[in-house]
Amino acid sequence: MGKLWKRFIESLSPKKLGVLLALVVGLTLGAIKFWDWFKYRVGIITAALAVLSLNEWAVIIGILCTVVTCLVNWYYERKKYLVALGGGARGE
Template sequence: MLCWHWHRLVDSECLIVWLPLNGKIHTGSAYSWALVTCLLSAFSLSEWALITGIACTLATFLLNWIYRHKEYRFRTKSDEH
């Protein structure tokens, strides 16, 4: 199956909607990726590892607290009946 994607002919079985080339889309996309790469380069690899570790630790704490709270509510509700 042939699909049109960004004015290129792609030979594959895909379900890509043809998007017209628009200068505003490309300009916005270019500026967005420039901002992303600028932000990514602000820290070294070890600093990103530290940030990722802190974020994962906080997410684990939050998820454990939520599920422990749900378990506590379930046990206290079942003890009442």
């Protein structure tokens, strides 16, 4: 590993070193910007979640699960009906 690293360092010209340094700095600053953006969004989500109590969230989640179940049942019943008519085998 030492020889490889030494050859790598020797092969770098000042121009290549500058580009490499700019790339590393750019990626680092990009990561910092990303984490700032991420922390801000998590803060907004946390504040939104704190508005309702656990009981209210349970009711909302229960309603959403019921709606999703209804939609899934409708989709598969419709598919079964189309297959029974003879037109559903091709995905129509």
